[in-house]
Amino acid sequence: MQVEIYDTLSRQRKPLEPADNTVRIYHCGMTVQARPHVGHLRGYIVMDAFRRFLRFKGYDVTLVQNITDIDDKVIEKSRAEGIDWRMLAERNTKELLDVTSALNVEPPTVMPRATQHIEEIVDLVSRIVDRGHAYEVSGDVYFDVRSYPKYGKLSGKNIDDLMEGVRKDLADNKRDPLDFALWKAAKEGEPYWFSPWGKGRPGWHIECSAMSTLYLGSGFDIHAGGEDLVFPHHENEIAQYEAGTGKPFAKAWMHVEMLNLQGEKMSKSTGHVVTARDVLDLYDPNVLRLFTLRVHYRAQTEYTMEGIQEARSAWERIENFLEAARSALPDQSVASSYPEFEQALADDLNTPKALGLVFDLVREGNEALAAGNTGILTDVSARLNLALGILGFKPSDKRGSSEELDKVLAIVADFRAELRSAKAFDWADKLRENLQKSGLIIEDTKEGTRIRFK
Ligand SMILES: [Zn+2]
Known part of the structure; x- marks a missing residue:
């Protein structure tokens, strides 16, 4: 049985053919400027099911899922909340780890954070500059899109079409409006790291090119992420890496479609979201997993x-x-x-x-x-x-598997039966109501009274 996935780059199904027994996957994780929402969880649940299936088929899986813990949005949001950007990133990362763990999503093999890999990022930017595909203007470094003829191969966009959608005024120091930042000079009061171009921080796209290949090597099997990342994020990731190193980046691209809310993409920046916590406070994590997996990952769906x-x-x-x-x-x-x-x-x-x-x-x-x-x-x-x-479901062990709990429930059931036989119906009803409030159901059957969880 050959495992096949649809590859966005070649626009066709591709058999999975890892070089050895290990399938190497990079999955773009969250930018932690805000709390995780159910839209984020779709990707985590899908990749978790995929990984479990591959392992069942006898493969080893190395899954790298990054955390973008520094970028413009993280800085903006921390200012708005009046807290240090590191605290903001830490708080939201912790919540992501909590909700994915509650959902029985296995932790990735590696969860690298952008701020832990500045050295590798600076090194990759230097190589791109050395090979003539990027240039520096007063501390900012930009990728020269026109120097890389294959730009647009993933998203199927060509440079001239892209130009039409771009504002002609050059707000930044770019030579061309399509060029994008690899490194950003630090403005007053912003966090920074040292680099050959002065104090600054990485652009968003470069971290994924650097961290994926650091852990997985060039030409790794699958690069995954949300459909909204195809352009420009993933297009830029390919351009940077392939132009900077001359080596192939990822063999196949797997994109998980959006989970919309009232017809629109959930977005942290507009607040148009249902947070992961909101859902997990109300529903069994298996319900959210089922809700997610009942739709094919390449189909859009609504929450x-x-x-x-x-x-x-x-x-x-x-x-x-x-x-x-x-x-x-x-x-x-x-x-x-x-x-x-x-x-x-x-x-x-x-x-x-x-x-x-x-x-x-x-x-x-x-x-x-x-x-x-x-x-x-x-x-x-x-x-x-x-x-x-x-599929990664974890049927609850509150039923049947805890002997002590079963014993207690049996005692309560017997007690209620005694109340009823003593005609203390008010008390029996009150007991039932209180149990129901705690999520328990009482069933009076021919064999007697049984209490179980909803
Ligand atoms: Zn990424």
Whole structure:
């Protein structure tokens, strides 16, 4: 089974062909001027599922996910909030780590920060200048776009078309409006590092060219990021690296489409966002993972209440089945393969199709439960456990897995049954209400009262 992904650069599907057993991936992480929103999480969840799948297929995966902890927006925002830019970056980075960890997104192999790699960045800028593809004007260094004829190859834009969209007045010191900054001279009161061009800081694009190749080498397998980064960020990353070194940059480009809010891209700068915390305060992290993976990563989608509620009911269907299956079949196993499911993911990470198979299993499993068919239930549960693991779901262990908790819930259930038999209905109802407020459900069945988590 050949794993294929759609490559933005060649505009076609490409088989994954790493030079050895390791797949090397660079994924543009967040600029930490603000708190992470659900739009950011889409990319993290998609890459997490992809990485788990590759590992399941026997590859080692080196995943580098950077943190942009210094740029114009970080400086502006820290001034607006009246705090040091380092504190702002640290606070938002910590929140990103907290929410991704809550979402069961595995930490990347390396999470480099721009400010930790100034030396490598300065070195790459120097090489670009030496090879005649960049120039310095009073402490700023610009990439000379017209010196690199392949500029536009990723986004499919050509230089003349781009010129039409550009303001003709040269606000900066650039020779050409299309040129972009590799290094910015520090203005009064701004953070700075020393460089051959004086005190300053890196431009945004250069850090990713420097850090990706530092950890992964040139010609690494996949460069990933949000669709909104194709131009100019990724276009510039390629130009800088290839012009500066003469070596190939990334073999394939994988872009995750936007998660919109009311038809518009979520944006930290306009405040048009739903923060990651807002969602995780209300919903099980598995619900957000399901909400994300139910749409193919190359399709735009909307964040809506209906969408997230649907994902919640869908996740409940899975958990209810798992709970029932666990009581019917305490010895659960994990299948070693599930070819149809693997084929779906090998096919440009078709997670909607893979999830369709998951729900087929839940349906078959429920039928097997009703019919008391242990053979089918065993097989279905094993495949379901495998599939959920590969997609990175983590069914809650608050059900069935904690014996102490089960004992306490049984005591509460018995107590409520006694209240009812003593005709103390007011007290029994009050107990039910309080349990419900804490997210517990009471079911009065023929076999007795059962209490479970919603
Ligand atoms: Zn980047």
